[in-house]
Amino acid sequence: MTRTPPAGPATPRPWWLGLAVLAAGGAWLYGALALPQTVRYAVVGPGIFPLLVGAGLVVLGLLLLVQIARGERFAPQDAEDVDVDAPVSWRALGTAIAASAVPIFTMRRLGFPVTAALSFALVARAFGSATLLRDLAIGLAIGLICWYGFSELLGIGLPLAPVLLDR
């Protein structure tokens, strides 16, 4: 490599991206090899397509690594309400991830409306809201309205209260 990447390394090289694709490819290859590749009556077995997919991912992971080694630049995507030049707020990101993970722990134990209130308030916080009680109240209201609309009117099962006490 004699060529220097243009304008210096703006972002550290994301080797892990290539490695992650490679690892996924490996996992799919491993899974595919455990499957029968041929069946007598249909010639092609259930293993062939996953094998192709796994091999494709491995090749793509290697290509991605080569690109990264050559200094490929990865510009964040443009989106509404996004300032791509702003420093990344890890705190906001962490709060948002926590908000989306809340239902894993509370959906069955506390029911949908409470879960909705917690998630809603956490997302609002990630977006810089400082009115926690108000956000919780709005979230609970949305949760109750949605529970009524979806569970009672449309028949999509959402737990109202802790599952053990559910009707």
Next chain:
Amino acid sequence: MEALGALAQGFGVALQPINLVFAFVGSVLGTAIGVLPGIGPALTIALLLPVTTRIAPTGAFIMFAGVLYGAMYGGSTTSILLNTPGEAGSIMTALEGNRMARAGRGAAALATAAIGSFVAGTLATLALTFAAPLIAELAFVFGPADYFALMVLAFTSVSVVLGASRVRGFVSLFIGLAMGVMGIDAQTGQARLTFGSPELLDGMELTTVLVGLFAVGETFYVASRFSSQPPQINPLAGGAWLTREDWKRSWLPWLRGTLVGFPIGALPAGGSEIPTFLSYTIERRLAKRPDEFGRGAIEGVAGPEAANNAAAAGILVPLLTLGLPTSATAAILLAAFQNYGLQPGPFLFINSADLVWGLIASLYIGNAMLLVLNLPLVGLWVRLLLLPRKYLYGGILVFAMIGVYGASNSWLELVLMVVVGLVGYVMRVYDFPIAPVLIGLILGPLAETQLRRALAISQGDPTVLVSSPVSATILILSALVFFLPALLKRLRAAAS
């Protein structure tokens, strides 16, 4: 004129009061989500899927079509007033439209966009009316190898056209394909790549993937880089509607945009990016005052907007006649057909004529509704932009969990939603396109079926894949698609 008779029958279906209501609900919902950031037509239709299991497929698809068309109208409103093109197809609209809005001609830009969308949507639907049955007729002779080749073409074109780089486009596609093979193999009953989890025997839930990639991933991304400045909305007041001169300068670009948009949208390599770029370039070449381009030329709004809407109708041609989706939204529509146990393709026109023609007829009706909804009522939609972002994204997450948990009641799906959301976040940060994941996930299993069918017929001889003239031609076309990025780059350079 067989198509006219079928269309008349379709209007009989679409004009039933209940279906008019569905068209109206879809149009309103579509415009709203087109205006709002963070939620698009693909995600909306996916969230509607569980709700619609109990209504007749005709009504559901009429509503989905309203969402699809409405989102285009709403999207042009935001690109003109906010300069934030929500999707690739409205980048060109934002270019000139936003300059017009800043110069106080926002109302004229919105009007030419809305009327242009109406004209293009109606003409393109007319073209769809006559082209679709013919292509469906052709598709009867396609064998499994030909279908497989068509799907390869769709795969390569979405990966090459939609991404910033071909490698990243294909990585996205293969992630989708990899998720598509999970679960029980339909032909042998063998469990594949379930990693020992009985809940994964049904495969990856489409709703979970969509909600994770779009709603959750987008929420993470926007939260981490939230621009604290409130959006700058260009005022609508004071601007005149279309003047006589505006009409004179708009009508030809509308027609030319339609002519460019529909055929390209109908190709498996379609999408809306190329036709809008092309239309913009053409209008700039043909303009009497090219110096106005870059400072708010009305032709630069009228042409690309028409092309965008015509391409949206064009996308329905391969979807309905061949079962081939070429955009994220089309992929969801295909999944919706499968949900109802229907397989788009030539037989759909025979077995479900009422559904297909009712859907096509409803496109005419939906377009007229959208014109009324968007021209006089645009001020109302602009209000939606003022919704505080903290509540908007909070609400999106609540609906996301309803979509994921309500349909399955599965704890694992909630975990997967967060995992896929993180993948969606990483894809946005490192600029991997999202749509190829969905195409891979939904079209992948169908491609596998065709591949195995073709190889079973040939007793395992792989040359069967290239031995028919149709499949060989299509595969050569797929190879040519690799050179599209260079062409796109030239178009982009010509446009700026």
